[in-house]
Amino acid sequence: MAALVCSVGLAFGLAACGDSQDEPENAGVAGGTAAGASYTTPLKGVCPDTVVVQTSWWPEVDYGATYQLLGANPKIDAGKFRVTGPLGATGVNLEIRSGGPAVGFDSASSLFETDDDILLGYLDMDEMISNSADHPSVAVLAPYAKSPLMFFWGDPSLDFTTLADIGRSGKTVLASDEPYLDVLIGAGLLQRPQVDTSYDGEISRFVAEDGKLIQLGFVTDEPYRLEHDVKEWSKPVKYVLVGDDYPAYSNVLAVRKDKLAANRACLDALVPLFQRAMVDYQADPKPANDLMIEITSKLDTGGYELSTGLLEDGNTKQRELGLVANGADGVFGSFDTARVQNLIGRLTPVLTAAGTAPAAGLTAADVVTDEFIDPSVSLK
CATH class of the missing domain: 3.40.190.10 (Periplasmic binding protein-like II)
Structure with missing residues (x-):
């Protein structure tokens, strides 16, 4: 993970x-x-x-x-x-x-x-x-x-409840280049132009962009760390679980x-x-x-x-x-x-x-x- x-x-x-x-x-x-x-x-x-x-x-x-x-x-x-x-x-x-x-x-x-x-x-x-x-x-x-895999964001004005909501928004989705992304894109849940596959495990860009992008993570890890351990953030994030639409x-x-x-x-x-x-x-x-x-x-x-x-x-x-x-x-x-x-x-x-x-x-x-x-x- x-x-x-x-x-x-x-x-x-x-x-x-x-x-x-x-x-x-x-x-x-x-x-x-x-x-x-x-x-x-x-x-x-x-x-x-x-x-x-x-x-x-x-x-x-x-x-x-x-x-x-x-x-x-x-x-x-x-x-x-x-x-x-x-x-x-x-x-x-x-x-x-x-x-x-x-x-x-x-x-x-x-x-x-x-x-x-x-x-x-x-x-x-x-x-x-x-x-x-x-x-x-x-x-x-x-x-x-x-799966504990999720997409999370920090902008409180965004209120997605499904991956399809994220796809319709056109917001940048920062993720690693993995086959499940092509499955989600092929199903119309995400749009290929919005997906940035340069994710490298860091959260510095997420913080720098004030949580306005959507980022790959794990629900058992990043939400707690961002709220409690990362001083430059120190607030909750919202998320959608990938496993609801991709039950691997x-x-x-x-x-x-x-x-x-x-x-x-x-x-x-x-x-x-x-x-x-x-x-x-x-x-x-x-x-x-x-x-x-x-x-x-x-x-x-x-x-x-x-x-x-x-x-x-x-x-x-x-x-x-x-x-x-x-x-x-x-x-x-x-x-x-x-x-x-x-x-x-x-x-x-x-x-x-x-x-x-x-x-x-x-x-x-x-x-x-x-x-x-x-x-x-x-x-x-």
Whole structure:
């Protein structure tokens, strides 16, 4: 998930780059989350001795449940932006790797191919469809029912309620050049002339233009930061969720397709633990949030910081906006295959025109499976 980068942090008075450069290469984290009391499925001899999970950004609410699975006294490898500790009381370890800037912005799909130690990674469904021909992977769990991706603005005179409202306004939309934009433009929700694809993760232009443009962001991040952390703004923003018109699954937990068969027994035991941890995290996010704050404080994140207020606000939005919810069948983490197939249909012509056509004849069954989902796990 994109967030404030180093130059933004310096420009707006957040933490300077390299704050953690004096930390030891391998630092301990006090306590962990005491997950051992809850996560006890025996994994020794079933899963790798260390289950490696690749995230797509620094620690944040998207991955809170993954950090919740860490048992007592995890260790940080600050040089490699990794934290390792017991995976509950399962008999194996869990290694969580930061993504985004920590890996030179390589995607989890490409990291799957270059590092065979990675068992699971967090990917967006449109990324999986785009890479299905050359780097196929299969999603085994859907943490988000709705994407936290949004378009936000700061001019109080603007009062959009849908993406179509933004499109009709003709206002500049600052975003990164991703396939979903072409889908939204093709559907008539946005107009191509209004879209500026020079977005680079910063908010300096947004502030300089007094919030009169519409900018890409994540509802669990920028609204709180802008109101509470960016002194030059320090007021609320309004937003429209992209997921209302573009229902792509965001940050799914996936495995490289050619590793699925060999790890079937492991995934059968492991995926329900992730399900339970995600439900537990929603019920009581504080232990994992505190752990993520401590871990992030020990990493050289280039100005990216976590706070209790930011994470609590993200948890609230996850619940209140229906971002985290049970699947259509009432099971947490399950996939709606019709929804996935619809997304494949909408993306295929866009990706083909861009020279990154999906695998021929791609279907939902090629990219998602509920095989490992425990149907008894649901949010209350």
